[in-house]
Amino acid sequence: MSDNQHVDSTAETLSLSDNVCFALYTAANALVRAYRPLLQQCDLTYPQYLVMQALWLQDGASLTDLSRATKLDLGTLTPIVKRLESKQLLARHVDxxxxRKKLIVITAEGAELKQQALALKQVLLSKVSVSEAKLDELRDLCLVLTEDLNR
Structure with missing residues (x-):
């Protein structure tokens, strides 16, 4: 077999799923699609859910704090915060x-939503065959990859 034939036969066995970037992209899309109907019960989009999760962890955060926690830029984050404020799930107060600084705090309605929304994780876990330990390992690897690529 010539080198050209070897390269051709190897190329034929490759697929998009051999690429880490493709696997991460499709997994992220599948996860967001799986969350969508669950989050609709809470009247939240996935980015709104991320903001609420960040606030449940650190109530009274600034927009900059939220941007850091959610990895959403301020231009994306500001309309999300305004929308959540219109839903009366959070409020902005002067520090x-x-x-000059505004702090974002969870309202009583936002606090009530916490248990319902956080239970969604268990619903999703029941849909996958991967163990929680493996998912924790995957999360850690994704965080390292993100940190490395953002340097």
Missing amino acids: EHDE
Whole structure:
């Protein structure tokens, strides 16, 4: 077999799913699609859910804090915060230590939504055959990959 024939036969056995970027892309899309009907029950989009999760972890965050936590830029984050505020799930207040800064706080309605929304994780876990330990490992690898690529 010549080198050209070997290369051709090897190329024929390759597929898009051999690429890490393709596997991550399709997995992320599948995850967001799986979340969509569950989040509709909470009247949230996935980016809104990320913002609420960040606030459930750190209530009274600034827009900059939320941007850092969610990895959403300020131009994307601002309309999401406004939409959540119109749904009365959060409110923006002037920081008493720096009146130029606004802090975003969860309302009573936003706090009530927490248990319902966080239960969605268990619903999704019941749909996958991957163990929670493997999912934790996958999350850690994705975070390392993100950090490495953002350097």
